[in-house]
Amino acid sequence: MGGEAVEPELGVPVLERIITVMSVYIDRVSQQVVEVYERERERWLAHQSSVRAVRVQEILAGNERPDAGASAALNYVLHQNHLAAIIWVPDTGSGDMLARIESATHDVAGFMGAMTDPLFVAADRVTGWVWVPLGTRAAPRRGYGELRDFLEARHPGLVMAVGGVTNGPEGFRQSYTRAQRARALAIAAGKNAPVVTAYDEPGVSTVALLIEDVASTRAWVRSVLRGLAADNENAARLRETVQVYLASNLSNVAAAKQIDLHYNSVKYRVKRAAEERGEDFTGDRLAVELALLVCQWLGPVVVTPDQAKGRADGQRSGWAVRVGSVTVRGGSSGSLTASSRAM
CATH class of the missing domain: 1.10.10.2840 (PucR C-terminal helix-turn-helix domain)
Structure with missing residues (x-):
């Protein structure tokens, strides 16, 4: 204050003003730092996800011989038992659902007895590929019936296809391929499909073919x-x-x-x-x-359309227009018939 003493009655108000200005300044700088950090973190995560997706694609295509380096890049051990799965949202108009699907992935992995964090790869905005690490465990901790109940209760609206437990790098590919076949069956079955379609349940692999x-x-x-x-x-x-x-x-x-x-x-x-x-x-x-x-x-x-039902539907969807003494009728197949009425 230029060496001059502050009047006693102004001391407290001046101090409060200084604290207020400094607080606003610190908050503003902190917010800017947080925003920069979040942007950089999102960029880094996107890069990591892209790298992970590329490595997974290479392994699935058989173009890469998985080694310790591949496991390190994926942060996932390939030489163990795996349970591959695909989780998706049937409603394609749901928008970007990846955050929800990834959250469900961790819940499902824990429920099924994962030894460490699962491997998650985004296939598109409504689909995720998942590998649940089971270590030396030959089967999941819980059955598929329990998994259906769990998914319906905790993550309603999501559906899942499971490829069964396999071992090692080749099993990593095999379980994924089976999960894709189970998913194709679930999509073809539509409303007939359960919430979880498991490839190794009776009949699924046969119908999938x-x-x-x-x-x-x-x-x-x-x-x-x-x-x-x-x-x-x-x-x-x-x-x-x-x-x-x-x-x-x-x-x-x-x-x-x-x-x-x-x-x-x-x-x-x-x-x-x-x-x-x-x-x-x-x-x-x-x-x-x-x-x-x-x-x-x-x-x-695959079933045969019911003829009686088809006729009833055709009658309901037909139309008729009268022009003078002639009535023209149209059927659902596009056929036309005409009849005249005696005057």
Whole structure:
């Protein structure tokens, strides 16, 4: 203050003003430092993610012989047991969901018994590739049924395909490939698919192969099941009963216990199903079981459209215009008919 003493009554206000100015200055500088740090951190993370994605792609393509350097670059040990998975959001209009998917990845990894942090790679804005490190553990800590309940409860809206436990660098690729096949099946199945589709669950790997040629699979299913492949509730109920009946080694009693029906009801349904098909199920049982499994997963994709339902839909979607004494009607297929009325 130029060597001059501050008036006593001004001392406290001046000191408060100095503190206020210094605080504002420090806050402003600190905010600028934080913003610069966050930008640099995001740039570094983006670079690290890009590097990780490139290394993973090289390993999956078999163009790189994984070694200690690859593990260090990924911060993930390749020489161990892996459980590869794909987590995604079915609703493609959900925007960027990667932060949510990555959070779910860590939750799922911990739930399944990961030994360290999982490896996460963003495939796109709604899909993430995941490898859960299991060390020497031959199986996850929890089953897929528990995983479905966990994912639905903790992360509703996300779905998951799992490739099964494999070992080493080759297993790293193999489990991922299986997870991709399970995902393709889940997408083809649509609403029929569970929240978690696991490649190593019964029937999944088989149906996953069959969807590579959906048209041929559809034709084969319809030729095996014939009338039993109709797309209506009655046929669906009969298919379900026959599937349990065949899995119960043709026992009406055992099947009845599983689906909570009287065994005579099971017997009747099996008879009706055989009539719809045109023959019983003993001659080509394996083909029938496989066709029923495909129907269970793919449903409307492979079954035969119900003719009565189609006619009703066509009538509802039709239109009619009267011009003088002539009425022109249009159907859902684009056909036109005309009729005249006597004057």
